[in-house]
Amino acid sequence: MAEVSLNNIIKRYGEVIAVRGINLNVADKEFVVLVGPSGCGKTTTLRMIAGLEEISEGEISIGGEVVNDVPPKDRDIAMVFQNYALYPHMTVAANMSFGLKLRRFPKAEIKARVERAAQILDITDLLERRPKQLSGGQRQRVAMGRAIVRNPKVFLFDEPLSNLDAKLRVQMRTEIKRVHQKVKTTTIYVTHDQIEAMTLADRVVVMNDGRIEQVGTPHELYHSPRTRFVAGFIGSPAMNFLPCKVERNGAGLVLNLAENLSFPMPADLSARYGKAVGKPMIFGLRPEHITEPRGGAPGEKSEFTANLDVVEPMGMETMVFFRIEGTEVCGRVEPTSAGGPGQPMRLRANLNHMHLIDPATNLAL
Amino acid sequence: MTTIAAVAPAAKPLKRRRSLARDRRWALIFSYFFLILFAIFFLAPPYYMVVTSLKTNREMVEITSNPWLIMQGFTLEHYKNLIENTDFLIFFKNTIIVTLCVVAITMVISVLAAFSLSRMRFFGSTAIATGVFLTYLIPDSLLFIPLFQVVKSFGLLNNYWGMVLVYPTLTVPFCTWIMIGYFTSIPKELDEAALIDGAGYMQILLRIFIPVAFPGIIAAMIFAFTVSWAAFIYPMAFLYRSDQLVLTVGTVTSLVRADVFQWGSLMAGALLAAAPPLVIYAFLMDYYIAGLTSGATKG
Numbered sequence: 001m002a003e004v005s006l007n008n009i010i011k012r013y014g015e016v017i018a019v020r021g022i023n024l025n026v027a028d029k030e031f032v033v034l035v036g037p038s039g040c041g042k043t044t045t046l047r048m049i050a051g052l053e054e055i056s057e058g059e060i061s062i063g064g065e066v067v068n069d070v071p072p073k074d075r076d077i078a079m080v081f082q083n084y085a086l087y088p089h090m091t092v093a094a095n096m097s098f099g100l101k102l103r104r105f106p107k108a109e110i111k112a113r114v115e116r117a118a119q120i121l122d123i124t125d126l127l128e129r130r131p132k133q134l135s136g137g138q139r140q141r142v143a144m145g146r147a148i149v150r151n152p153k154v155f156l157f158d159e160p161l162s163n164l165d166a167k168l169r170v171q172m173r174t175e176i177k178r179v180h181q182k183v184k185t186t187t188i189y190v191t192h193d194q195i196e197a198m199t200l201a202d203r204v205v206v207m208n209d210g211r212i213e214q215v216g217t218p219h220e221l222y223h224s225p226r227t228r229f230v231a232g233f234i235g236s237p238a239m240n241f242l243p244c245k246v247e248r249n250g251a252g253l254v255l256n257l258a259e260n261l262s263f264p265m266p267a268d269l270s271a272r273y274g275k276a277v278g279k280p281m282i283f284g285l286r287p288e289h290i291t292e293p294r295g296g297a298p299g300e301k302s303e304f305t306a307n308l309d310v311v312e313p314m315g316m317e318t319m320v321f322f323r324i325e326g327t328e329v330c331g332r333v334e335p336t337s338a339g340g341p342g343q344p345m346r347l348r349a350n351l352n353h354m355h356l357i358d359p360a361t362n363l364a365l
Numbered sequence: 366m367t368t369i370a371a372v373a374p375a376a377k378p379l380k381r382r383r384s385l386a387r388d389r390r391w392a393l394i395f396s397y398f399f400l401i402l403f404a405i406f407f408l409a410p411p412y413y414m415v416v417t418s419l420k421t422n423r424e425m426v427e428i429t430s431n432p433w434l435i436m437q438g439f440t441l442e443h444y445k446n447l448i449e450n451t452d453f454l455i456f457f458k459n460t461i462i463v464t465l466c467v468v469a470i471t472m473v474i475s476v477l478a479a480f481s482l483s484r485m486r487f488f489g490s491t492a493i494a495t496g497v498f499l500t501y502l503i504p505d506s507l508l509f510i511p512l513f514q515v516v517k518s519f520g521l522l523n524n525y526w527g528m529v530l531v532y533p534t535l536t537v538p539f540c541t542w543i544m545i546g547y548f549t550s551i552p553k554e555l556d557e558a559a560l561i562d563g564a565g566y567m568q569i570l571l572r573i574f575i576p577v578a579f580p581g582i583i584a585a586m587i588f589a590f591t592v593s594w595a596a597f598i599y600p601m602a603f604l605y606r607s608d609q610l611v612l613t614v615g616t617v618t619s620l621v622r623a624d625v626f627q628w629g630s631l632m633a634g635a636l637l638a639a640a641p642p643l644v645i646y647a648f649l650m651d652y653y654i655a656g657l658t659s660g661a662t663k664g
Contacts, residue, residue, distance in 0.1 A: 073563040098572075
């Protein structure tokens with residue numbers, strides 16, 4: 001059993017507060033990703049779990065035991081660092097076995113564990129090499145191997161893929177997921193890359209300014225963001241935000257985006273967004289929900305014409321950028337349907353996926 | 366319809382530029398010129414010493430002889446005189462003992478000091494690190510009078526073990542400073558990884574830092590060796606019995622009697638005394654350079 005729980009964790013550096021009261025429970029064998037922009041406190045939180053930073057307030061427990069005053073070596077954790085942190089003067093095998101030797105494991109067991117980890121990570125051929133003879137991806141594998149051999153209660157990953165090139169990052173992402181499926185160990189993973197977070201995590205913790213914005217499965221965060229920050233941070237390209245007004249029109253609601261641009265709201269959303277009537281609101285819609293009219297009857301009420309500013313062909317789809325009342329909006333359309341920049345294009349907003357955010361609280365309704 | 370092509374200015378004819386290869390050739394010519402100049406400048410004194418130590422006394426004092434050449438045959442009489450008629454071998458032995466002890470003491474103190482100052486952040490550690498370096502800036506000519514009292518109070522006056530006590534005041538600050546620079550260049554994650562792996566501070570120092578910072582340690586050792594081997598003022602002030610003297614002072618006091626300078630033997634003694642540092646430099650030069658330039662190239 002190795003749940004990790006954080007109870008009201010606060011970290012202060014003098015006057016600066018880096019982490020402002022975090023509560024989080026990570027279940028046994030769960031893969032949790034802490035994601036957020038630089039300086040949001042995610043790495044500090046991870047380092048507090050590792051015991052590399054002291055906790056200003058609150059309580060961290062690993063496997064039911066409070067570890068606030070337990071030194072890192074006695075927390076039974078293993079950590080993979082962004083810059084690998086391999087011991088440069090040791091071979092791969094020595095790097096992996098260093099922790100076991102310090103803990104005075106029998107030689108035969110050390111050998112067996114190193115070989116097993118090397119097999120899992122496919123680095124058996126590299127065991128006698130030194131770190132500088134390895135590529136970035138191989139080094140990161142060795143760093144993971146060093147963590148695996150210890151068979152710890154918790155794996156901590158601190159932006160392990162940030163130093164790799166884009167292609168290798170995708171490969172290693174899969175590798176990490178594969179390793180977690182083989183070696184079922186509680187894992188806490190820090191990244192600023194939301195795609196990494198979405199692809200790896202059982203649950204994602206979105207952090208901002210030292211606080212948790214939302215905890216949920218990748219699906220929940222993507223489809224039901226609780227705050228404007230989460231809505232904007234998760235998803236690439238980011239969600240479009242436009243100021244709007246909601247008005248009543250008979251039994252239904254109407255969404256006013258501009259003087260000449262208003263859409264009737266789908267009937268099943270009317271009840272949910274009824275309380276927004278008359279207040280200034282922020283309308284949020286992901287680019288994939290602004291497309292060319294597909295299948296819908298011509299002249300459907302959520303169709304509109306936009307003058308395209310920029311067109312970005314991506315191969316399987318094309319990004320189109322245009323402005324509504326001065327705010328840039330992005331849509332994703334079929335490559336064949338997009339015109340050139342400066343040309344008008346007929347588009348359709350799929351309001352079934354819309355979000356309304358109260359600008360006063362930045363919370364989604 | 367685009368008009369960009371129409372309004373683009375006509376391309377100006379390219380100016381003839383000096384080729385990179387020609388620039389490089391001139392740079393090399395300048396480099397070689399100055400390197401050769403400096404080599405001559407620095408190698409002339411040792412050459413002069415070799416020539417003088419192999420000349421007969423007669424040739425040396427002849428006003429018409431060329432001081433840079435041996436015209437009247439080689440002789441080893443100066444070396445023989447040095448070894449048979451002076452306590453040169455005792456000086457040599459004393460110097461080796463003093464130097465080895467000083468190097469050992471210096472390295473233990475400065476490696477431990479540098480590790481704690483660079484890695485175990487504590488109140489005032491930065492101020493102490495600066496303070497350590499500032500002590501290096503105090504010239505030994507200012508220190509030898511108070512140190513005389515210290516050495517005397519330990520009963521080590523006129524005893525080469527007194528040098529083992531005082532030389533580290535010269536070597537420890539600079540070696541600590543070199544090691545602080547080197548340890549600081551080791552990524553912090555390395556000790557954090559070791560901490561998580563289960564190492565204590567002493568294990569981190571012995572099993573990670575010392576092997577990784579080995580070039581820096583060699584550089585510091587060479588520095589301590591050189592300072593200790595070549596120190597002059599302290600032994601001059603604190604030692605005066607022939608069986609306790611070290612090479613630098615011993616050679617001079619034995620071979621300069623009032624206004625009689627035994628130049629041949631002086632040069633022979635200086636050459637033999639310079640041999641060990643020379644050999645050590647030759648073998649460890651790569652480490653020394655890597656150690657002193659660590660901050661420049663290591664990320």
